[in-house]
Amino acid sequence: MQDHRVVVVGGGFGGVQVVNDLKGAPVRITMIDRRNHHLFQPLLYQVATTLLATSEIAWPIRNFFRDRPEVTTLLAEVVGVDSEAHQVLLKNGQRIPYDTLVLATGATHAYFGHDEWEPVAPGLKTLEDATTIRRRVLLAFEQAEMETDPAIREALLTFVIVGAGPTGVELAGIISELARTTLPKEFRNIDTSKAKIILVEAGPRVLAAFAEDLSDYARRELESHGVALRFGKPVTSCTAQGVTIGDVFVPCRTIVWAAGVEASPAAKWLDIPADRAGRAVVDKDLRAPGKGDVFVIGDTAAVMRDDGSPVPGIAPAAKQQGAYVAKVIKAKLAGKPTPGPFHYRHQGSLATIGKSAAIIDFGWLKLRGWLAWWVWGLAHIYFLIGVRWRIAVAWSWLWIYISRQHSARLITQKETMREE
Amino acid sequence: MQDHRVVVVGGGFGGVQVVNDLKGAPVRITMIDRRNHHLFQPLLYQVATTLLATSEIAWPIRNFFRDRPEVTTLLAEVVGVDSEAHQVLLKNGQRIPYDTLVLATGATHAYFGHDEWEPVAPGLKTLEDATTIRRRVLLAFEQAEMETDPAIREALLTFVIVGAGPTGVELAGIISELARTTLPKEFRNIDTSKAKIILVEAGPRVLAAFAEDLSDYARRELESHGVALRFGKPVTSCTAQGVTIGDVFVPCRTIVWAAGVEASPAAKWLDIPADRAGRAVVDKDLRAPGKGDVFVIGDTAAVMRDDGSPVPGIAPAAKQQGAYVAKVIKAKLAGKPTPGPFHYRHQGSLATIGKSAAIIDFGWLKLRGWLAWWVWGLAHIYFLIGVRWRIAVAWSWLWIYISRQHSARLITQKETMREE
Structure with a gap:
C-alpha cells in the first residue's frame, strides 16, 4: 500500500505545524508555498521600522524539513483546487494529487x-x-x-x-x-x-x-x-x-x-461559504463542509470559540489548529476514533507600544x-x-x-x- | 571668516576616510551620496551567496557623522560639476557650492x-x-x-x-x-x-x-x-x-x-582626460589637472604607483587616497606646505575560494x-x-x-x- 499523500498549502505557522506534527506518520507530504520562506509575522513591523533585518525573521521553508525525506517542498503558486479529482492546481499548469489537503494560505490586507x-x-x-x-x-x-x-x-x-x-x-x-x-x-x-x-x-x-x-x-x-x-x-x-x-x-x-484583513481565496477554491472577510466557514473539526478530506486552518478559516466568538487571527491559534489537524489525520490513518471538535485555548494577548x-x-x-x-x-x-x-x-x-x-x-x- | 566648505561626493571607503580625517579642521563638510548607506563591498559577494544579510555589510552614512555637527549628509544624485562657479549640480536642480571638492564616486560593472x-x-x-x-x-x-x-x-x-x-x-x-x-x-x-x-x-x-x-x-x-x-x-x-x-x-x-569595471563619470563632469576604463587621470597629488580645488580619488581615479603600474581598485587604496587628500586640505588651511605626492603602500592581496x-x-x-x-x-x-x-x-x-x-x-x- 502506498503512503497517504498529504498536501499542505502555505508555510506559515499553521502549515508548518501540520508538517511538524505529522512526523513519524505513514504519509508522504508536499508543502507548497509561493514564497520560499516562512515569516515570523509578529515581528514584521520591526523590519518595517529598522529594528531587525529581513533574514532575522524569515527562514527557507525547505530548511525546516531537511531531515524529513518524506516531505517535498515546492515553491509554487496555487490557483485552485479540483476536489473531484483530488488535485491542487498550480499556476504553471501542474496538478498535485492529494489524499488529504490542508489549506493554510493566510490573509492579506x-x-x-x-x-x-x-x-x-x-x-x-x-x-x-x-x-x-x-x-x-x-x-x-x-x-x-x-x-x-x-x-x-x-x-x-x-x-x-x-x-x-x-x-x-x-x-x-x-x-x-x-x-x-x-x-x-x-x-x-x-x-x-x-x-x-x-x-x-x-x-x-x-x-x-x-x-x-x-x-x-x-x-x-x-x-x-x-x-x-x-x-x-x-x-x-x-x-x-x-x-x-x-x-x-x-x-x-x-x-x-x-x-x-482579507482572507486568501481558499473558500473560493473549494466553492464553500465564507464570512464577510472571505474566511472559509469550516466544520467543528476544521474540515471544509461536505469535503471530508480537506481542512482549512489559520487566518483563511472562520473558526468559532466555544462561546461563539471568533478565534483571533494570531500565530498561536494557527499553530493549535495545525496541531489538531495533524492529530485528526494520524488518528484516521491509525484506524483510531477521530478526536472531538477543535477547542481553541487562548494563551494571552500581548502588544508593545515602544x-x-x-x-x-x-x-x-x-x-x-x-x-x-x-x-x-x-x-x-x-x-x-x-x-x-x-x-x-x-x-x-x-x-x-x-x-x-x-x-x-x-x-x-x-x-x-x-x-x- | 567663514569655514572652508568641503563637498565630498561618494560615501564609499575613500569619501568616508576624507570626512573622518578632516575631524577638527576648520571646515564645513557636505557628504553627498545617491544611496543612504556605506557598503562594505569586499563582502558583497557573501550577500549574493546567502552567507550574510544585507544589513550586516551596509550602514547609514549619516550615522557615521552623527557626532560631527559640521558634517551635513545629503541623499542626492550628482549629475555634474560647474567648476567655474564652484558648484556641484544635483539631479533635482539644486546646486551645492564648494571651496574644495572631492569626487569619490567609484565604479560600476x-x-x-x-x-x-x-x-x-x-x-x-x-x-x-x-x-x-x-x-x-x-x-x-x-x-x-x-x-x-x-x-x-x-x-x-x-x-x-x-x-x-x-x-x-x-x-x-x-x-x-x-x-x-x-x-x-x-x-x-x-x-x-x-x-x-x-x-x-x-x-x-x-x-x-x-x-x-x-x-x-x-x-x-x-x-x-x-x-x-x-x-x-x-x-x-x-x-x-x-x-x-x-x-x-x-x-x-x-x-x-x-x-x-567602468569608472563613474567624474572625468566627464570635470571635462578632463580619462583612461580606457573611464578613470580620471589625476596629478601626483590627486588633483584634477588644471583644477587645484578638485580632487578625484578611489575607483574613479587613475593613479599610478611609483613604478608606473596602476594602483589597484581595492578598499585600502581608496582609504589611503582619502587620508592623503584630508592631509593636503588640512595643510593648506593651516598655511603649511603641501605634503609631497601621493604614495600608495600595498599592504597585501587576499582572496578566498570557499x-x-x-x-x-x-x-x-x-x-x-x-x-x-x-x-x-x-x-x-x-x-x-x-x-x-x-x-x-x-x-x-x-x-x-x-x-x-x-x-x-x-x-x-x-x-x-x-x-x-
Whole structure:
C-alpha cells in the first residue's frame, strides 16, 4: 500500500505545524508555498521600522524539513483546487494529487473596496511590504532634509498609520522612537523630533481586543511617546498628497495601512461559504463542509470559540489548529476514533507600544509597563524558530536597547513613486 | 571668516576616510551620496551567496557623522560639476557650492560594449545586485525541483560566472559550496550536488593579480570544490537561454558578470582626460589637472604607483587616497606646505575560494590554505566599521562554520524575468 499523500498549502505557522506534527506518520507530504520562506509575522513591523533585518525573521521553508525525506517542498503558486479529482492546481499548469489537503494560505490586507489606496498606503504582510515601508519612512526624512518649501517639508515629516490594532500601535510607537531618539543627531536642516506621527482609528480606542484599562494605558503611553491619536472617524481618502480623516485633509507623504484583513481565496477554491472577510466557514473539526478530506486552518478559516466568538487571527491559534489537524489525520490513518471538535485555548494577548512599554493580558494576569515589555521580548525570542535566530534577534535587541541605535536602516530597491 | 566648505561626493571607503580625517579642521563638510548607506563591498559577494544579510555589510552614512555637527549628509544624485562657479549640480536642480571638492564616486560593472547583456548577466556592485543574484541562484534550484524536462532542468542547474578575479572566484567557490553542502538534503527531485558551476576567464589563469603559485593553488582548490574552469576564450554572447564561450554555447539560466569595471563619470563632469576604463587621470597629488580645488580619488581615479603600474581598485587604496587628500586640505588651511605626492603602500592581496581555502600575498609573506582563510576572516572582521557589525558578522560566520547552514537564503522582490 502506498503512503497517504498529504498536501499542505502555505508555510506559515499553521502549515508548518501540520508538517511538524505529522512526523513519524505513514504519509508522504508536499508543502507548497509561493514564497520560499516562512515569516515570523509578529515581528514584521520591526523590519518595517529598522529594528531587525529581513533574514532575522524569515527562514527557507525547505530548511525546516531537511531531515524529513518524506516531505517535498515546492515553491509554487496555487490557483485552485479540483476536489473531484483530488488535485491542487498550480499556476504553471501542474496538478498535485492529494489524499488529504490542508489549506493554510493566510490573509492579506484589505482596503474595504478602495484597492486604489494600496500604492500610497502599503499594508504589512510580506517582507517586501516591510522593506517598502522602511524605505518610505527613511526616504521621507532624507527628502525633508533636502526640501526648501516648509509646507512640503512638514508633509514629509508627517506619518499617518491607519488602524490602531497591535500592528498600527507598534508601528506608531517605533516610528516615533526613530524620529525622537535615533535620528535627531543625524540631520542638520530638520528637527526629526518634531515629526508628526498620527494614528487613526475609526473605533473609540486603541487595541480594542484588550481590556479597557490596558487599552487606556496604551493610549497614554502612545501620547507620551508623541503619537497623535484620532478616534471615531474613518479614513475616507488616501493620495500621494495626504490622507482625509472623516472630512479633514491631512497633508502627508507616508501612509501605512494597518486597518483591514482579507482572507486568501481558499473558500473560493473549494466553492464553500465564507464570512464577510472571505474566511472559509469550516466544520467543528476544521474540515471544509461536505469535503471530508480537506481542512482549512489559520487566518483563511472562520473558526468559532466555544462561546461563539471568533478565534483571533494570531500565530498561536494557527499553530493549535495545525496541531489538531495533524492529530485528526494520524488518528484516521491509525484506524483510531477521530478526536472531538477543535477547542481553541487562548494563551494571552500581548502588544508593545515602544521601548519599555507593553501590555499583556493572560486573563488570570494583566501586566503593563517595563515588566510586560521584558516578558513580551522573552516570549518572542522563545517562539522564534531555531537557535541561531533566537540569539541573533536577542543580540540585535540588546544592542538597540543599549546603544539606542537602530541597525537595519537601509534604503534599497528603486522607489518609482518618489522619483520625480 | 567663514569655514572652508568641503563637498565630498561618494560615501564609499575613500569619501568616508576624507570626512573622518578632516575631524577638527576648520571646515564645513557636505557628504553627498545617491544611496543612504556605506557598503562594505569586499563582502558583497557573501550577500549574493546567502552567507550574510544585507544589513550586516551596509550602514547609514549619516550615522557615521552623527557626532560631527559640521558634517551635513545629503541623499542626492550628482549629475555634474560647474567648476567655474564652484558648484556641484544635483539631479533635482539644486546646486551645492564648494571651496574644495572631492569626487569619490567609484565604479560600476562594464560589459565591453554589450550593455544588452546586463539583464541576463547582472554584475555585483550594489546591495540590489547582490539580492538579485541571490534570488536568481535560489530560484534556479527551486525551479529545477519543479521542472520535468531534463534539458531545462540541467540548464537551471548550470551557473556561469564570467571573470576569474577575486569576485568571480569567491562567487564560484561559494555557489559550489551552497550546491554541494547546504542544499542537497533539502531537495527531493534533484541532486543539487550535481549542479555545474562554470567559471569563465578570457585570460590564462585565475586571480591574475597574484603570484603564479598562489593562482595555481586557487585553481586546484576551485576544481576540488567542483568548479569547472574555462580559460582563454571570452564570452561572446549572453542570453536568457545561455552563454556562448568563444563559439561554444552552454545552456544555463543563471549568469553572473564579474569581468569588467567602468569608472563613474567624474572625468566627464570635470571635462578632463580619462583612461580606457573611464578613470580620471589625476596629478601626483590627486588633483584634477588644471583644477587645484578638485580632487578625484578611489575607483574613479587613475593613479599610478611609483613604478608606473596602476594602483589597484581595492578598499585600502581608496582609504589611503582619502587620508592623503584630508592631509593636503588640512595643510593648506593651516598655511603649511603641501605634503609631497601621493604614495600608495600595498599592504597585501587576499582572496578566498570557499570554506577553509584562501590565498594571501603580503609580498614578504605568502600564505595559502586554512591558515590564510582564518587570517582573511579576522582581517575582514577587523576592518568592518563599528563594534556591533563586527560581532554580528563574526557570529554569522561562526554559525555557518559550525552548522554548515547558510542563513540569509531569502527570495524577495518580484523577478519579472523568471515569471512566465
